[in-house]
Amino acid sequence: MLYFRLFAWSTIIRTAGPGPLLFLLLCLSGCQPAETPQEAPAPDKAARLEWFRDAKFGMFIHWGPYSLLAGEWNGRQVPVGENAEWVMQKLEIPREEYRTLAGQFNPTRFNAEAWAQLAQDAGMKYLIITAKHHDGFAMYDSEVSAYNITDYTPFNRDPLQELAAACRRRGIRFGLYYSHREDWDEPYAYGNTWDFNFNPPDSLALFEQRYLYAKAKPQVEELLSNFDSLAILWFDRGLYTPEQAREFINLIHNRQPWCLINGRVGNYDQELLGDYQNMNDNGMPPGGIEEYWETPQTLNETWGYSRFDHNWKSPAEVIEKLVTVASRGGNYLLNVGPTGEGVIPEESVKVLQRVGEWMSNNSESIYGTTGSPFLNIPWGYCTVKENRLFLHVFEPPENGSLLLQGLTTNATSAYLLVDPLQKLSFSQESAVLRIALPPTLPDTINTVIVADLAGPPRVLPPVIRPDKDGAFLFDHYTAQTFGATAKRFNRKGKYHLSKWTAPSDSVCWYFEVEQPQSCELSITFAAQAEWAGQPYVICLDGEEIRAKVVETGDWYEYQTFLLDTVALRQPGKKKLTIRPAEGLPQYLMYFKSMELKPL
Template structure:
């Protein structure tokens, strides 16, 4: 991971992308399933799970999947790791079943990260899990087939720009080994583009997730990739290809934008602990409450939540991650109506403020959210997600809607709640205790459609 902004293009693209040529109606149809999904599983898994954040007996700072870069590991040494990679406990059925139990609607897994190691059977490079490991199996094939069986959309992450083991591949901060030297365009045409072609032809992903474009990815070189992408008119791809191509989705990483991206499709990707790829010493797992509140906050701003798991070298998703996903899934079984297929809040309350003292990663005033409540909507209903339980009644000061009823979503009888509305002032009487300690959803039915 690690975000690098896509350069802004000027003028026409060398090759028109699907986003350049489709009509608004065609785009809406192509993006419909993704917009309704709201929640997906990111999987960072690769040969970097073998060192698991430790090199020569010493912990390496940074993300687990960046260990080669951060420890400046020579190419020849890193290429010895696949011999130790035999994830015999990998179970595609278990992984996809976990995603489904978590309420996730799609999966995106690393086909090749920046270390250049392919997690699939690639004819373009022998540095892959089938040819270079004792495992000899293609986990992407197994996952793609299992996802289809279980009705989960299947997507692939591919590091098109950085590649630390292929001559000519880019590396943030520059190369550290002579074996990395070479021509970027040659790397692109001999490895990256052939592998992207393999992924599209063999696995038919619904999503292709690019990452960390550098200036090496010129508009002309990016256009060579776009030629491939345009052969798959239903494909959804993000804003990290480079070369001035905006793709389909904005990709804030490890944070939730205060207002989201109004009018755009966007997806926050985030870790459950501190790293994407597995690190044995990273046990700082976010609580179920934090993760669920993040999901609701993102949905209330019209975005998707791509939540990461980092399986270990045996092919096991860490139990603390699985436990949190299953707990969220239990909540969604009851309250999923308030997330899937919903639109952003109809209310003006920003639920937070910009700090006068704290700064964010870019040096700007940090956004400090207030974890009181959020709202999502669909025609005829507004869902109030109550993180803090009000005493007596829930009060809305800017309810520019005509309420016709109210009930708690987790109440199987949908017992009507008393309410009073005077202009934009709405008060709903609540029971003494919430039905869920993390988020009890109050449903307000409306006479007007409250359009998305």
């Protein structure tokens, strides 16, 4: 990391109406003109996201001509651990040869009812399937491009319409994946470097004219017309400019105002766009994300079907990942990769059936819940619904007693979720809740204990302890945020604090000092050129440190700056706060962390 000392400003201080003919007809008939029906107001982001927040669990499906190849072409294999749906790119299959292979795609065993029923039985509330992946092949009846499953293959059916109808009958929300930037079938799209000599950033005008506005945007318009009430349009690989992304966002929200758009619609290197954010593929945040988010994960190591990949997750792994995501406030989008014949692999079916058994007894602890107020729980996880804690026990303590540290709201009862009549004894003292577990837990993977409270859970903020070198780290995970400040994720796989523009938007931490000491205080952040010079205030142990933001380069290019030397004169509990010094026209910075290092 780069270190700079900030001396310059660092100090220790504190329509036209009815026509004549219509008017005449109204008068002659003696009728009063009917009131013009008012168009329903467009939903705001919070309203669009309400169902998504409650759903928690969805099915992702990667399916296309690549499924027929099953991870192999001409005796060459896509290695296990890599994505089989990328077979065209990874093995550099010539465009015309891949088209010939796509023409043989004939998934005669496809059964939309069976797929939708599997999702329902597993407890999944929404389903997203690939309408067009990076290979450029449309898995629906497209008028924009004849390179689609109904016109180009002997199958001659629209499987996505069939699946949408099957989902609708079961109350499962239906969404579509669309690869809007990358298309290996198109000379002027991104990705195919073995057939075409074109790099879109070298000529965004050609990219837009020959591909984006000739195929991608018209196909998205087509999907909005052909599929009513889409729950989500799920984009991938991000566009080049915010303007390009906003064109897609505006198109979708104008045509289907309730349709959600995921965060991958925009440039990964810039400010996040869309209604909610996605983690990296198979990603899992440590917790503390204060925006709507979803993690796409897959049941083995590939997304599209590979006959070589047998590294299946166990039901226990899937249940723990689902609970982990819910306990951290997110949604779990779990992928299956059907075969070229149109069959979901038996291994996937068995895993989802076992997950469904667990959900049939415990779904109340997942749907409609919010994240855990506790940072770390050694025996499992916690989800919350109003005045109720759901305690997910994956590793029962040997002493048979669950411990919850820091809970100041009084508990009123404790019992098994699957058997509310089986009350459990508990005690609560000095913000510590103890619940006695029954001798035998009813579920071998995850037993859920319910703790009802007298009100919403209130939990003491964490107290940060020094590491082995005596240093204190203050990051997004342990931060307490106020005002508009939010803990966020970026597509570089990092986490930071942002959205703060006023003195009321602040962040604080508590830490414990054992003895008086002098320390160096440093800060790590990323900042754009236009953010440079914005003032901020750090309050520490009764003193203020004032500094200004420094440009760091790229959007997520974090750099570390040495602020000052501070004296911690008394041992005990301390509070560290940072906030904008004044109202700002844009975000203060992308804050990653601060560190106190003893001298």
